[in-house]
Amino acid sequence: MKKITIGEAARQSGVKVPTIRYYEGIGLLSAPNRSEGNQRSYEPSDLNRLAFIRHARELGFEIDAIRTLLQLQDDPHQSCASADAIAKARLIEVEQxxxxxxxxxxxxxxxxxxxxxxxxxxxxxxxxxxxxxxxxxxxx
Amino acid sequence: MKKITIGEAARQSGVKVPTIRYYEGIGLLSAPNRSEGNQRSYEPSDLNRLAFIRHARELGFEIDAIRTLLQLQDDPHQSCASADAIAKARLIEVEQxxxxxxxxxxxxxxxxxxxxxxxxxxxxxxxxxxxxxxxxxxxx
DNA sequence: CTACATCCTCTAGCGACTAGAGGTACAAGA
DNA sequence: TCTTGTACCTCTAGTCGCTAGAGGATGTAG
Structure with a gap:
């Protein structure tokens, strides 16, 4: 259980340090544990989440759409109709x-x-x- | 010499009223004369300028680029090399x-x-x- | 004269960050 | 142990190109 600093998380995910803090601020990423000295300490699962977000941003999804997609990912028994709809809407946007x-x-x-x-x-x-x-x- | 109100200018140029005021605020459009009651009164030449700006915005040129293009338009004896460069840069952006x-x-x-x-x-x-x-x- | 649309200025908000100030924590070397 | 230097912390404000709204003045038609 090694501690992942925000800098390390940034390096591994390709998301910049201030952007990670920003995502936390807007509630896209849950607040991680802190070290004794009040520094953020991430888990490997946070890295997956960050990678997901980054990838979705690269594909041009808006933050709100990503919020929905993340919720869907968290609950795998749900119907994927909304994920499908979001992706389709994005596809139409891109085509236009x-x-x-x-x-x-x-x-x-x-x-x-x-x-x-x-x-x-x-x-x-x-x-x-x-x-x-x-x-x-x-x-x- | 009929007076063109900002609303009329907006209708004729397709640029919204607050946007026209915004362009004036950032110095993209020069401040027009005012009526007795302090209302903006535009000249036909202002409409041309607005149309130019709108067209350039539609083509995705940034405000700063448009500023330069407008200056070039005002001085027809200048070399058009910079206009050419701006358009080429925009073309490359669009292609990418x-x-x-x-x-x-x-x-x-x-x-x-x-x-x-x-x-x-x-x-x-x-x-x-x-x-x-x-x-x-x-x-x- | 009274509605009512249009105009005025001003400030604040949008999305998705980015930059910077001013200060604290931590790891490595002397 | 001390120092140096990097990385971290929070907070505010700025970016771009508008857009929305408050609160008030002006202009026009009936």
Whole structure:
């Protein structure tokens, strides 16, 4: 039963020290035991939880969604319908975001290509920004 | 020379009233003349500026980048190299974001497909979140 | 003249952290 | 044992780009 300091937990989980404290503050992570000198001392299970959180954050889940997912994980007999719904909602978000970013990409490419690298009054970048009508797809 | 109220400006530009005031506060938009009763009164040129800002925001440019782009627009004899650089940087950001979101999409699809819609202990969503190693592309 | 929409300023809040001040604890070396 | 240096503690405030709300003044239509 070796003690895991917050720094060690940060190193192993890839979550920064202040962020771990922040997660504790908002109740995403339960408060760990403290050493005699009032320092946080984590258990291996806390590391799993942190890894879970980090992974979910990387996948773009919001803190509130992660809160729900963690509760589900804690109670394995529950139906996984909500986990499924959360993941599906996130998937739809991501798909929309990709579509929208692809439209932006097309727009930006047009701008950059059209730029004659001369003076501002011939610059397509500025021109397109000033006049939305000059966009390839005016609906972004 | 009809007076354009902030509400009218908001309607015509698609930028919300408090946001217009916010842009004035941070110096992105110059402070307009005021009516006798201290209400903002905009000129048509302000509407162009607002449209420019809105368009740039839609394309995901940061406020600071827009500040620079607006300065360039005001001085058409300048080289457009910086406008070009800003747009290129934004394009690279967007491309990276699209790549990363595509990876996330693959991950989320795997999760959602693999979910047997049963109980949490068989749920692929929770399982993958808990174990990064189960990801399709572990490098996101 | 009276509603009522719109405007004004100001402060505080959002999400998800991040930075910094000012102080305490702990591990390693002299 | 002492010292040095790192890591830890709490707390507040800042980031970005707005958004919400309080509390009051102004403008317009009937």
């Amino acid at each position: 975001r990709i579509r929208s970013l692809n439209a932006l990409k097309a727009e930006l490419e047009q701008m950059v290509e059209g730029c004659g690298h001369g003076r501002v009054d011939q610059c397509r970048v500025i021109e397109v920004l000033a006049d939305h009508g000059k966009c390839v797809h005016p609906h972004h | 974001r699209i790549r990363s979101l595509n990876a996330l999409k693959a991950e989320l699809e795997q999760m959602v497909e693999g979910c047997g819609h049963g109980r949490v202990d068989q749920c692929r969503v929770i399982e993958v979140l808990a174990d990064h190693g189960k990801c399709v592309h572990p490098h996101h």
